[in-house]
Amino acid sequence: MIKLSTLVVAISLALTSQAQAEQTITASDKAIKLAKDTIIIDTHIDVPYRIHESWVDVTQATSDGDFDYPRAVKGGLNAPFMSIYIPAHLEFEGKGKSYQLANQMIDSMEAIVQRAPDKFAIASSSTDIKEQFKQGKLSIAMGMENGSPIEGDMKNLQHFYDRGIRYITLAHSQSNHISDSSYDIRRKWKGLSPFGKKLVTEMNNIGMLIDVSHISDDAFYQVMELSKTPVIASHSSLRKYTPGFERNMNDDMLLALKENGGVIQINFGSSFVTAKAGSWGKQLKSTKESAKKEGTKLSKDFDAAYRAKNPYPFASLEQVLDHIDHVVELIGIDYVGIGSDYDGVGDSLPIGLKDVSSYPNLVQGLMDRDYSDKDIKKILSGNLLRVLKQAEEYAKKH
Template sequence: MKLSTLGAALAIALGSTSVAAQDDYQASEKAIQLAKDNILIDTHIDVPYRIHNKWDDVSKATERGDFDYPRAIEGGLNAPFMSIYIPAHLEFEGKGKSYELANQLIDMMEALAYRAPDKFAIADSVADVEQQFKNGVMSLAMGMENGSPIEGELKNLHHFYERGVRYITLAHSQSNHISDSSYDIRRKWKGLSPFGKELVQEMNNVGMLIDVSHISDDAFYQVMDISNVPVIASHSSLRKYTPGFERNMDDDMLLALKKNGGVIQINFGSSFVTNQANTWYDRRDEAQQQAKQSGKDTTDFKAAFRKKNPFPYASLEQVLDHIDHVVELIGIEHVGIGSDYDGVGDSLPVGLKDVSTYPNLVQGLLDRGYSDADIKKILGENLLRVWRQAESYAKAH
């Protein structure tokens, strides 16, 4: 299953994502069947915005992107959360455009399920996922990345819940009217806004999962104080391996997540997985800025920089290190998969290049001594537990 040490080193050093490097990973029949015979949930796949920008019929094999139905079936994926991603543009926030785009992206997912009912079905509940799995149909759940479409109105929260959205990432790359972003140095709210605190409570009441990916550390701890329901980090990895990268979670946050009962869904993007890949972007941007200041033409700078400085792709083994650390620190019940496929561009690890490769991850877990029962928790049972708790709390309130 594993790449040879030399092969892995060469693939990473050369920035290679060649078929040969990918094919060096060979999952066993057991790993393939574990992926296919159990509910496999990935809480963050950016298909809606991808096909909004440039249409692809993902019910069939596609040349672009990280997801399509045939590859998903090959990988055992049967319950992806499709990201209703709203860019953190100032022209969107508070001007009605976020609300409009969110509804358009939801429409696209409903249309996909309508056009291919033998392949897809919208999933609004744990019961839907379980029944559709039995029926052999892929569940399309939805999560909203960036709470901008709420636009300060709790009625919009209820609207999007009725439309099938089951988690909301409170902010994205800029602070919004709900929360500060981990990427935004302005820290307007010093955590959550007053409305954001009210929204968290109402999300509990309606049964909407709270996603703490992307938000600032202060906002995270305020969510922990307010929420009566376990939360998710839909696509985050660990700061232990990317020091100073606030977008990832540190050990204290993981301990708080355990106390809350929540789950962190590990992001596969190389810049989330290794410090080397994370800092590569900083080096590129700094070099580009220096080139601009010296009056050089920077039209094709990024491509030229990448050619001279190959991107240091992470490995599948390094993704597994993140899972191992969560398990060792807070337990097997608090980790899952949030790949960010179709959301991190050409930065995916060797061995995890698209939705066909989940068996490679399963094989890696087997090789590290994880039991079948533990692997099932990582694949989907942990997320389903949290989702059930959100549903139960809402029914009681």
């Protein structure tokens, strides 16, 4: 067992090293201005579940988490899609609890606007986002992570659309009544369920974006065949840099996404960005399991002690940029955006992208890689706005 004093020193050194690395990333005045002058849409921020678990007023500065209003303003964030995240528990699926929890978290987003109407506004369309940007307000858009609250009833799709939900991640970490999950080795439906296939059509017709993050490869390709409008991967990165991690997308999927006209929103979580971070997590889990098999009683400081001896391999801003580069090189500038997963991936965020104040660092990195202002604006919001607008126009006709 590591002595407490040794553990404290090790953690202190690790944090100091990380802080020093953070300080080397400095956005220029031009990068900061571009971030402030451009609509920034981040399609996946987990504030609703964060404040559901432990309430905090994000209209003011907070001491924890990755999002609050002052940091959003500093980073230039204008339109976060707040994730109405429903855990993939069997006790939720099909028993009314998913529906109830989703409505409670939507209520919490409306409460934020009511608490600070000078700062926030609910956005339910591409026009809302643009108009609220002009007004200097932060748009709260919403996406539902896990389609279990639909509960097999198309009326619920309309209900959640009316409440402001504009995309649905069909499944999460387990297969549900709509789709198989990339994390679930049981491929119950071998892709989409019969109801899931009907749901895709109805989502198209109503103007709800289909989110292919989290679903299995088979489900992804079935969505590609069925959807008449562009889809999004709201918070996914690339399998090229994380071999074997099905949660990310491979090159063939990116090519299919281009044909569909959709967009992949790059996830910032280190395990999504670099294989080393994913391997670290697997090794920690394996070490725990081995200790338990040997009858060792794990201390409450086990994870911290392990991290002190085996520092977590945080991804870097440069590695996040590599993901963006690869999408652009393979399928073009029109099909990539930002889906950070802030407040959803714990303390695994990359150096230089630790919270919502960090977007200027991303802009600086893109500038350093010779992206034009026009192309940077596409990544920050233009591509997502295009997809959202296409979904809205299709729904008007159907």
